[in-house]
């Protein structure tokens with residue numbers, strides 16, 4: 001694998017298995033740089049506190065670390081359970097076929113609520129059927145692979161991979177949009193199966209607001225919080241509410257009927273408001289006071305790098321700042337790839 005400057009870096013052979021992703025803020029492209037950074041630190045246990053797609057957790061796991069993941073969105077938790085906590089189970093072709101085949105006893109919630117919002121009526125009907133079939137999987141890891149693969153299929157089949165708008169107005173004729181959900185699903189299972197990896201350490205996936213996280217005895221915590229900027233919002237559930245609802249068949253969230261997108265109200269997070277974000281960082285640095293800290297950050301964020309530096313210092317750690325050139329190519333700005341305003345410095349703060 002090459003770093004952002006095209007230089008080949010020493011890399012665990014496992015990393016190439018990590019499923020390619022389209023997720024706002026994913027650090028997949030930065031993994032070679034993060035690998036270099038982690039390689040220079042001595043640690044065994046780590047918490048990826050805002051794990052998202054689990055890309056960084058996967059790097060840490062492939063480096064032989066005992067890694068726990070945490071994300072307050074449940075669909076991210078299932079990916080972590082499938083490829084970080086799981087070191088053994090895969091979905092067989094027969095099991096995939098059982099999920100794909102039409103289930104006449106299915107419920108029709110998705111068809112009723114979401115037809116033609118993000119997918120056609122027929123596609124929604126297939127999602128209802130797939131969810132009904134997935135409920136029969138008793139092994140929690142196989143179930144996690146199935147749910148994670150279903151979310152991945154939904155992202156692939158959705159223009160721009162997000163659910164902030166209804167209809168298909170950003171359909172650019174991409175091949176992925178022409179492929180059936182069931183085929184995307186089978187492909188996703190193959191990728192997830194291929195990334196199941198056994199190491200000597202135990203890994204665990206968590207699903208909660210990090211501000212209430214109780215276990216704190218990690219050698220290292222990796223923090224990749226939603227980047228807060230005064231210009232755009234950093235709220236993940238607004239973009240991915242459909243996937244979050246899907247994994248529990250909308251059992252743990254309530255659709256806000258006054259919204260066209262049928263999203264649910266945003267979960268509370270101290271990281272999504274200008275008034276609370278500084279306190280959030282302070283609390284977090286204190287909560288994990290015994291852990292070395294690796295924080296991903298960006299030059300166009302609030303608060304600025306100087307403030308973050310002093311917050312880390314105030315927590316009793318020595319700070320080092322590493323700068324990486326980076327052009328955003330995911331999320332809602334992907335159409336502006338060449339726009340220099342998307343060229344930001346990606347920072348990594350070390351607090352040791």
Ligand SMILES: C[S@@+](CC[C@H](N)C(=O)[O-])C[C@H]1O[C@@H](n2cnc3c(N)ncnc32)[C@H](O)[C@@H]1O
Nearest residue numbers: 025026027050051052053055071072209210224
């Ligand atoms: C920048 S993304 C992490 C991306 C990840 N490193 C990757 O490579 O995919 C931030 C993540 O933090 C999660 N998040 C936001 N607020 C949170 C909170 N208070 N507690 C736990 N997770 C939170 C979001 O759901 C999102 O997945």
